[in-house]
Amino acid sequence: MSFVPNKLKNLASNLGVMNVARKYYLKKYYENLEDKFHEYRESGKVPMPDTLIWEPTGKCNLRCRMCYINFAVTTKVREMTLDEFKIMINKIPSLKKIMMIGGELFLRKDIFDMLEFLRTKGILATVATNATLLKPDMIEKLAEYKDMTNVTVSVDGPEKIHNQIRGKEFAFQRSMENIKEMRKKGLFVNVVSVITKENIDYFPDLIKVIKESGANYMELEYERIYNAEIVKKTSEILGIPHTIDNFPIVGTDNSLMPEYTIERLRISMDAAENMAKKVGMTVGYMPFDFKENLEDYYHRSTETDREHFCKHLFIPRIDCSGNFIFCFAIKKPMGNILTQNFEEVWYGEEFTKFRDTFLNNKVLPICETCEKMIICKKSDKKVTVAQKLDIPIEVKNTDPKTENAYETVYAGNN
Numbered sequence: 001m002s003f004v005p006n007k008l009k010n011l012a013s014n015l016g017v018m019n020v021a022r023k024y025y026l027k028k029y030y031e032n033l034e035d036k037f038h039e040y041r042e043s044g045k046v047p048m049p050d051t052l053i054w055e056p057t058g059k060c061n062l063r064c065r066m067c068y069i070n071f072a073v074t075t076k077v078r079e080m081t082l083d084e085f086k087i088m089i090n091k092i093p094s095l096k097k098i099m100m101i102g103g104e105l106f107l108r109k110d111i112f113d114m115l116e117f118l119r120t121k122g123i124l125a126t127v128a129t130n131a132t133l134l135k136p137d138m139i140e141k142l143a144e145y146k147d148m149t150n151v152t153v154s155v156d157g158p159e160k161i162h163n164q165i166r167g168k169e170f171a172f173q174r175s176m177e178n179i180k181e182m183r184k185k186g187l188f189v190n191v192v193s194v195i196t197k198e199n200i201d202y203f204p205d206l207i208k209v210i211k212e213s214g215a216n217y218m219e220l221e222y223e224r225i226y227n228a229e230i231v232k233k234t235s236e237i238l239g240i241p242h243t244i245d246n247f248p249i250v251g252t253d254n255s256l257m258p259e260y261t262i263e264r265l266r267i268s269m270d271a272a273e274n275m276a277k278k279v280g281m282t283v284g285y286m287p288f289d290f291k292e293n294l295e296d297y298y299h300r301s302t303e304t305d306r307e308h309f310c311k312h313l314f315i316p317r318i319d320c321s322g323n324f325i326f327c328f329a330i331k332k333p334m335g336n337i338l339t340q341n342f343e344e345v346w347y348g349e350e351f352t353k354f355r356d357t358f359l360n361n362k363v364l365p366i367c368e369t370c371e372k373m374i375i376c377k378k379s380d381k382k383v384t385v386a387q388k389l390d391i392p393i394e395v396k397n398t399d400p401k402t403e404n405a406y407e408t409v410y411a412g413n414n
Contacts, residue, residue: 003097003124006147006188013188013216018282022217026288034376037309046314046346046355048094053317055328056111057103062130064156065165066194066223069249069328079320082110084338086117088322091342095121101128101328103320106138115145128152130166131175131182139178143185151189153179153215157199157206165198176213183214191218192286197259203272207281217282220272222290222297222369226329227254230365237361238330238354246332262298286371293375300368307376308363313355316346326354329366 004025012021040046058077060069080088089095098118105111106129118125125145131153134142142149155175156165162172182189191210193199199206203220210218226249235242258265269291276283285291295301312327319325323333324345334354335345345351358364367373 006150009188009216010186013282016280018217019284022282022284026284030288030374033309033311033314033374036314037307037374037376040313040355041307048343048346049092049314049316050094050096051099051315052092052095052097053099053101053312053315054088055102055317055319056100056105056108056114057320059107060102060104060130061107061133062104062166062168062171064154064167065198066156066196077319077321079108080322080338082113082117084322085110085114088318088337089117089121089123091337095123097124097126099126099128104130104133106133112138112141112145115142115149119145119148124148124150126150126152128154130154130171131178132168132171134174134178134182136181139181139185139187142182143187146185146187149187151182151187153189153191154193155179155191155206155210155218156193156196157202158209161199161202161206165196176209179213179215183216189215191215192221193218194221194223195265196223200260200264200268203268204275207272207275207283208279211279211281217284219284219286220269220290221286221371223258224369225254225256225258226250226366227256229253230256230368231329234330234364234366237364238357240330240332247329248331249329256300258298262294265298266294287373288371290371297369309359309374309376310367310370311372311374313358316342324351326358327370327372 009018009021012018036047057079059075060067089098100111100114105127111127115125125148127149129151131151142151153175155172156162159172162175163169166172179189179191191213193203193206207218231247231249232242235247240246272283275281287293287297290297310327317325317327318337319331322336322338323331324335324337325331325333334350335348337345363373
């Protein structure tokens with residue numbers, strides 16, 4: 001699957017056809033991934049990757065309410081040096097794109113040196129940031145890489161809501177100012193907003209401010225909710241010890257259900273889409289098929305007769321120390337890029353066993369609401385995570401706005 005140049009994406013955005021272009025590209029992207037999956041099922045062979053997910057740091061300057069990362073664990077992990085970063089990149093000759101995701105990567109002082117090295121290798125980059133640490137000189141420097149670098153910024157609501165979720169009074173103002181400056185410099189910027197109980201009634205207001213910032217498009221990401229029991233059950237299924245290092249996410253005894261009804265969610269999504277049309281903003285969802293399969297995602301339903309896979313089966317993830325891990329939630333090291341050849345780990349016995357276990361156990365409890373899970377086949381049979389774990393999942397009566405949600409959401413936005 002070829003990657004779209006930033007110049008072309010900016011052109012689509014400027015012409016107002018980003019929504020159509022984005023849907024077309026993602027459709028082809030997921031079809032390509034599914035082809036890889038079926039080829040793997042038939043041959044047992046995983047292709048060499050053209051994309052890498054890399055965690056530059058386990059540190060972050062914010063502590064967001066919906067973030068399940070256990071920073072007490074991740075902040076203690078050693079970060080590879082610039083020279084080690086170059087070693088990692090050189091060990092993956094098929095690489096065409098790298099996705100840098102944190103933690104907050106601009107806590108590192110050598111990010112621009114890394115981007116410069118990637119440019120010499122002809123590798124594209126996506127950097128994910130909360131954009132609160134960027135300074136004018138940093139944006140100026142970042143703009144030097146605008147033809148090969150995309151920026152993803154997290155913004156979760158209008159000012160008061162965003163700052164409440166992020167836990168810092170300065171968060172919204174800094175992020176929005178820096179998005180505007182990045183766009184002025186020609187950088188391609190998209191915004192990701194996690195759907196939470198705090199912001200569900202404010203999507204139209206959020207879309208208006210994102211449009212005003214000049215961002216190219218935005219995505220509403222369904223909140224992932226974990227508790228200790230589904231983490232433990234996942235560890236048992238995978239045969240991975242249930243330790244804080246292997247599963248460094250904070251999973252308490254909280255409910256697995258959102259604290260809002262599905263009716264309220266639907267109305268809020270409709271309001272968001274209406275506002276997006278009104279102001280000319282491209283809005284999508286994570287997972288890509290979230291709207292079409294809203295019932296399944298909301299009720300945490302897995303369709304047991306469907307074949308499924310995760311994008312991480314074909315897109316390796318490496319942490320800041322060089323360890324091969326599966327995802328941000330399942331971090332048992334399966335090898336290290338600094339001490340081993342890439343192929344030695346990627347095609348090694350441990351990774352192969354993990355892939356087989358993952359695919360032969362249907363959708364893992366920890367993956368129920370993850371945007372990286374891709375379902376291949378249709379089925380009428382469904383089983384909820386509650387049935388699998390014998391956990392009563394109950395929708396809490398904590399939705400006082402449901403009865404008048406339409407008025408609440410649309411007030412002032414007609």
